Amino acid sequence: MFAKRHVISMREFSREEIDSVLDLAESLEPYARGGGCDALSGKILALLFFEPSTRTRLSFETAMMRLGGKTLSLGPTEGSAMAKGESLADTIRVIGAYADALVIRHPKEGSARLASQFSPVPVLNAGDGAGHHPTQTLLDLYTIRKESRLEDLRIALVGDLKYGRTVHSLAYALALYGADITLVSPQTLEMPDRIKADLAGKGTMVRETHALEDVLGEVDVLYITRIQKERFPDPYEYQKVAKSYRIGAESLAGARDRLIIMHPLPRVDEIAPEVDETRHAVYFRQSFYGVPVRMALLKMLIGDRLE
């Protein structure tokens, strides 16, 4: 079911392939929680982070270690050969010869695709600028499947739907499951028409609203994203918008009992700390699920290629 050599973009995943990743992640979750296994013992994963990231890098590192493998990291770009003007293609060819797979995060869009063309080993995209971040989407899907359901799902995507390409990949993947998607964003941060057209092409019609309270009582999942200050020329306008999308305990009064709230983190003040203690909050578990999901991908890309 999973014949990929690289993981670059969610566009390339079929529903069956996603399911096979989530199934394997499920079976690896006990090992992710502690103890680990030796499925990738003797294997090396290279982490090439040309941009700062804590969560994603540590999550990949944890995943590899829980599988019994080892990691090596490219230090800050300043100290590396890139600063001397070496091309990414050359860096990839060199490090690809040391490791069994590469994880790359790079500020340029399409950099992971380029890496996959030059790498002798599998490449996993951990974010290419404003481009893709497929492992985030897969862990989001895993979270939804574990904590809610992927079938007949009603989900609201909330916040910055214009620039947040993570939300675009997620919407695209949810379309494969026939989810009922409502987009909740300020007018200036609506999802671009080309993405909506893309979704419509997959048979998914989305609804749009500016008011969070319109949908709060109707959905199974609230997926909250950060609204970035720098998107607003006027700080007053930002304050107003940010406040209207803030989730507090009182805003959850009319919510469904089994509503779950997700957030890719880091959050700033989109979700009040008091929500953390409610049964709705799953964002910290969501973050943990990155480990079994990345374990599944590493096992599929590195381990299963051995046989």
Place this chain on the structure above:
Amino acid sequence: MNDGEMKLRVTPIGNGTVIDHIPAGQALNVLKILGIDRTTQATISLLMNVSSRRSGRKDIVKVEDRELKEEEVNKISLIAPGATINIIRDRRVVDKYTVDMPDLIVGVLRCPNPSCISNTNEPINSRFIVKSKNPVILRCVYCEQAIAENIADYLI
């Protein structure tokens, strides 16, 4: 202009390639795509704004003593989708076809996304997948940015 005047203006070539039915004004871009510039040794005739029964006005390019290969000439379909190619040997047309857009366009266009890795000094050619031929919609293989309009603006 009648056919007689036309013949006075451009003599038929003995051997080579005639690219006909280029949209008026696109002949220079056709040469650009074909990589024909001042360094060429071939004799090139270039006609712009010739009257045409089919399209009102058109451009024509003649390249003497060189038979352009189908895959190289197909790239011009990006800006001249209805262009016809005539291969001439000993003053006779030995092959004639309409250009057909390839599925992949390599090294012809620059990606409009300034943050795309293909716009850096990496050792790669730009690559666009043809998502649709009519209307033309291309998608960058690297960053997935689409190009649908003003394609000539992105010629490298």
